[in-house]
Amino acid sequence: MMKIIRLSLFIVSLFCVQWLVSADRNGTEKPPKVKNVIIMIGDGMGVSQVYAGMTANRGTLNLERCQFVGFSKTYSADSYITDSAAGGTAIACGTKTKNGAIGVDPEGNPVKSFLEHAAENGFSTGVVASCAVTHATPASFVAHQPSRNMQEEIAVDFVNSDLTLFIGGGKKYFDDRKDKENLLEKLKARGFQLAFNMEDVRKVSSGKLAGLVADEHPAPYPERGEFLPESVQAAINLLKNNNKGFCLMVEGSQIDWACHSNDEKATIQEMLDFDRAIKVAFDYADQDPNTLVIVTADHETGGMSLTGGDLSSGKVEAKYGSKGHTSVMVPVFVYGAGAAEFAGIYENIDILAKILKLYGFDK
Known part of the structure; x- marks a missing residue:
């Protein structure tokens, strides 16, 4: 009888050890270390914009795959309602600043951004x-x-940065400038391959890339086609060549503009386009478990509220309370390695602090 009991205890103990080892391998006890971070900012995207897209898509978004959700407080250093410059700086640099300021503190001093931290540590950006x-x-x-x-001075900062790639509009700020300087030649001198359309962007799979696909802004969706998700895929294809890791910032920029115009249809179209880009990032995180994807907003725009709708037909009824930004907290959706760190309610500047903590970087 004692032998049977001892054998049973041994089997139970062995099972427990195997379960713990399995849990460790599956990330339950020791989650994968963060190697890659993709920050995705839906400019002007609040909860109503998300649910409008979800409703129009008949009840589902790729965004729903996220594992943890938080909320961030968006006020700036000098205003209850932030603009995109101060909101972006808070996320990028972990510093509240004055509305209109780019990458500096309230006194105007430069503050190191997330991408600059990453580049200094050998990551592609x-x-x-x-x-x-x-x-x-x-x-x-x-x-x-x-x-x-x-924006012309900002273009110079892009040339002088340690970025590995950038894809978007704004070509005129590099080659049609008031000072007549051609920054495209300077980009080439710094090793950037230039691409002026998506076909050429997709051809670049290594090295450095400056993809400037519009003189100013890409067209609204659907006129610009699948520019955003295709650009995210192209960026990941290039950046993942760095064995140390990469850090990528993606903006769904024109959600904000649609909400400034109180244009319900355009808001939904831009939201769904951004969601397709989110799918590309989430799919990559599934392939590489050391990848963290953060989806958030710099602020909400338009005071959008949903007053009716139908999930089965995709009908959305919305009203807007403003033509400008609002002060409400914005969601933070998180997927992949280290995602649990971002649950809760916190300041927008804490997003960078959480990332640096996961990486072990000094601020």
């Missing part, structure tokens, strides 16, 4: 945006200027 790359949100991850309106 990139920016993708469905607007001019020199526009407020993407600029906040690269440039350091007192005003978002200084």
Whole structure:
């Protein structure tokens, strides 16, 4: 009898050890280390914009695959309601700043961005945006200027940066400048391959890439086609060549513009386009378990509210309370390695602090 009991205890103990080892391998006890981070910013995207897209898509979005959800507080250093420059800077640099400022603190001093931290640590870095790359949100991850309106100066910051790639609009700020300087030649001198359409963007799978596909902004969706998801895929294909890891910032820029116009149809179209780009990032995180994807917003735009709808038909009824930005908290959807760190309610500047903690970088 004692032998049977001892054998049973041995079998139970062995099962427990195997379960713990299995749990460890599956990430239950020790989640995968963060190697790649993709930050995706839906400019102006609040909960109503997300649910409008979900309703129009008959009840589902790729975004629903996210494992953890948080909320961030978006006020700037000098206003209850932030603009994209201060909101972008808060996420990129972990610093509240004045509305209109790019990559600087309230006193105007440059503050190191997430992408600059990453590049200093040997990671590949990139920016993708469905607007001019020199526009407020993407600029906040690269440039350091007192005003978002200084787009020619911001273009110089792109040239002088340690970026591996950038894809978006804004070509005129590089080659049709008031100072007559051709920054495209400087980009080539710094090793960038230039691409002016998506066909050429897709051809570049190694090295450095400057993809400037529009003189100013890419067209609204659907006129621009699948530019955003295809650009995210192209960026990942290039950046993943770095065995150390990569960090990529993606902006669904024109959700904001649709909401400024109180255009319900355009808001939904831009939201669904952004969601297709999110799918590309989530799919890559499934392939590489060391990848963290963060989907958030710099602020909400339009005070959008859903007053009716039908999930079976995709009908959405919406009203807007403003033509400008609002002060409400915005969602933070997170997927992949380290996602649990982002549950809860916190300041927008804490997003960078959480990423640096996961990486072990010093701020």
